[in-house]
Amino acid sequence: MNHRQLRYFCEVARQGTLARAAERLCVAPTAISMQIAQLEQGLGGELFDRAVKPMALTALGRFFLPRALQLLDHGEQLEKEARDIAVGNAGWLGIGFVRSVMNSFLPAAVRRFRALRPGVRLELIEMLSEHQAEHLRSGRIQIGLSRYARLPEPPADLRHTVLFEDPFLVALPAEHPLAAQAVLSVTALQEMELISYPKDPQSSFAQNITAILQAAGVRPRVGHEAIEIHTALGLVAAGLGYAVVGASVARRGTADVAFVPLQGLDARTTVLTVTRADDQGPLTASMLQALDQAARDIQAN
Structure with a gap:
């Protein structure tokens, strides 16, 4: 059973004939007939009563139709969500931050990011600078906002970017x-x-x-x-x-x-972002831009 078979079956059930379903789907009726036959073979029973015109659903077909429609709907939703995540319009982003940045540029950066990517769930986690590396490596956060009185040398697997x-x-x-x-x-x-x-x-x-x-x-x-x-x-x-x-x-x-x-x-004191050196994701890049702009704004005012 595959997505095409489910799609063809549901369209024939809606239209009542192979010809009308083929016209709606822009495929040959024989292609639809072959896919439905393969679906029926896999299920072990007929989905349509072909002795009547228009074709009617069998008991198996009536059982199968609402579940097939639900699977198609879930598949379309999954495809949309995956596309949104791929281009950075949806997903999840974890940010570890020292509390002092909440007094300055972080709120403005969050507002800017949410205006650009409203479908992304942000998780803001308060943590000291020295604790952020382990959470970056574990994947709990994607960005750390740190403050140091004396800036340390970054580890090879992490990237430090000074904000101000x-x-x-x-x-x-x-x-x-x-x-x-x-x-x-x-x-x-x-x-x-x-x-x-x-x-x-x-x-x-x-x-x-x-x-x-x-x-x-x-x-x-x-x-x-x-x-x-x-x-x-x-x-x-x-x-x-x-x-x-x-x-x-x-x-x-x-x-x-x-x-x-x-x-x-x-x-x-130095305020900086910390990210994994191998993180090239669009959500991370978008938030880093928002943080950089918010930091520039407070320094200009």
């Missing part, structure tokens, strides 16, 4: 006396406690921030460790210390936290 370099700001309690300054000397942080993040054994971000502050002449005193950046900013708002963040994080700041540029701290 983000200058550091200090996050202070909004009521702190230093929060009103336009620019703050990095040495002014010496008397305050650092709120370090993320607290994760695989992440080097917190250690790199400490090393960057030390290189700038500050001996940071870690007062609290937060698992992720939003918790760190909450601790800042509570007056428990300061945090060092990328400037793009301040785009969605809250009224109880002030973000002040730092003088004497020339280091920057």
Whole structure:
């Protein structure tokens, strides 16, 4: 039993004669007759009563017709979905992201992508930069959005594409006396406690921030460790210390936290996409374009 046999059978059942079915299908009546005969041979019984005009369905034919129509419908739907996936109009895309990018360009990139490819299901999974490689390799995600204080060398099987370099700001309690300054000397942080993040054994971000502050002449005193950046900013708002963040994080700041540029701290954090080196899929390419454009937009504004 094949797709052609099912199609020919269903059309003859609709039209009542081989001649009308052949005309609708633009094939010879003998071709239809041969295919239906082969179908009947495979099923072990006749589908049509050929002794009457127009041909009538047998009991087997009446049983078989609705199921054959359903199979044809499923086959057409499968073909359409496969075509949509092949050209990138449907499917699934997993994106792993560090939480700080949700404060800047990621929402705009998602809106742009969904406008272009509304049939694609997006799964956004929050994960630290150091955890993204394993999920890229396993296929759980196709794109990682990472942030590094010191950019590592990419493994051979992964591709790093820098989106932008983000200058550091200090996050202070909004009521702190230093929060009103336009620019703050990095040495002014010496008397305050650092709120370090993320607290994760695989992440080097917190250690790199400490090393960057030390290189700038500050001996940071870690007062609290937060698992992720939003918790760190909450601790800042509570007056428990300061945090060092990328400037793009301040785009969605809250009224109880002030973000002040730092003088004497020339280091920057790098925001980048991470993909498998062998991934040439249209969905990945389309999302990478959306991310790149959204990142360019926030840097221009």
